[in-house]
Amino acid sequence: MNTEQELLENDIEEYLRVHENKDMLRFLTCGNVDDGKSTLIGRLLHDSKLIFEDHMEAIKKDSKKFNTTDGEFDLALLVDGLQSEREQGITIDVAYRYFATEKRKFIIADCPGHEQYTRNMATGASNCDLAIVMIDARYGVQTQTKRHTYIASLLGIKHIIVAVNKMDLVGYSQEEYRKIKDDYRAFVSSLNIPDVRFVPISALNGDNVVNRSDAMDWYPGATLITLLETVKVTDHKNRSDFRLPVQYVTRPNLDFRGFCGTVAGGVINVGDVITALPSGKTSTVKAIVTADGELQSATVGQAITLTLNDEIDISRGDVIVRSNKLATVSDHFTATIVWMSEAALQPGKEYELKLASKNIYGRIDNINYRIDVNTLEHSDEDEVKLNEIASCNVITNGPVVIDTYDKVPGTGSFVVIDRLTNITVGAGMITHTQVATNGDVKVVREYTIAEQELNALIRKNYPEWGCKEI
Incomplete structure (x- = not known):
């Protein structure tokens, strides 16, 4: 059978046909700041020989000014394109890269690790099938590692590859790798992520990224690129509820x-x-x-x-x-909200909500509990601060068409927008299409269309009555 290179040289139409029919994998890299996410993507592209010569020359030139390593060139500059990213040596915005091997096509979302840009990470994760969680072997599992893992689970990602990076800085220690592996497994055990795999790597030196590492002959598993090429991503798209x-x-x-x-x-x-x-x-x-x-x-x-x-x-x-698979029409629902603003979430304040193609005003009626990303424990709180995650009851000013996020993500998610600044301040995933109180679902009876319109009219003209039902 001809290789892709032979097809490219001799039969371009057949090459394009083969390329078009390849399986597609969308994945993101996430984790704490400076764990090596951008360097890993640069290494994947470099060792897979997928960087053009003129691009490589430009990176070598930029490396003389922005290099954060002692090498000839800084691989992170392949994806850290913003001036402020290169000056600080961190990722700020989500960077997307596209590449393909003979077995699969890939779309990579390189997400920022800094806590300030958690909202960008959630954006990058929303359309991905798999997450590569980076962990610095020197520091192990950190708060941002847990936060990103939890957000990935909220967004329905079922496949995670834990890349324990910078193994060269801990002497390629198998003991350190096992300790990090045990710590991460203990945290992720209570999350709905059925497929978790581990690989020890050095993105800077290329160990176990594309090529196997001679320094870690104790690791019997596959390289990172092999895992990406062979992981079987289940199609979780709902094909029954139109x-x-x-x-x-x-x-x-x-x-x-x-x-x-x-x-x-x-x-x-x-x-x-x-x-x-x-x-x-x-x-x-x-x-x-x-x-x-x-x-x-x-x-x-x-x-x-x-x-x-x-x-x-x-x-x-x-x-x-x-007509045989109706959605829920309601003005009450419960959602898990990731808060993305310096100003804390204020229960009772009116925000603009965007659900699918619908824009409507509404408010957070109350905060059921805040979720501690370190322990996953629930605590009672009066407000939700930047990068915190909480279960909240939401009331809209009129009926909206909704599903739970695990059923139909497109109609089970929404963003919260500040009415004065027009800035997105939160992202929500609907967990119950009725209101939940103290963790227990309080069933709200189904409205007829006429009742919904009448209830909306009552709330508008008689706000002193509160949110009453007829």
């Missing part, structure tokens, strides 16, 4: 009205019976239109335009679902 958050209504002429959006969950077929939420109006799918023409069906991740057989009122922010 959700299409409507982003735009297109009306190019009198004969066409389409509802555009990206499928957040499930599968839709021409002829399926759908319901528009929160209105509750029903119809059937007439056509599924895409940039490549009409389809008979569409699934998660596809950008589509639906046309219907009936003229019903659907606007941006509504969600189209299959």
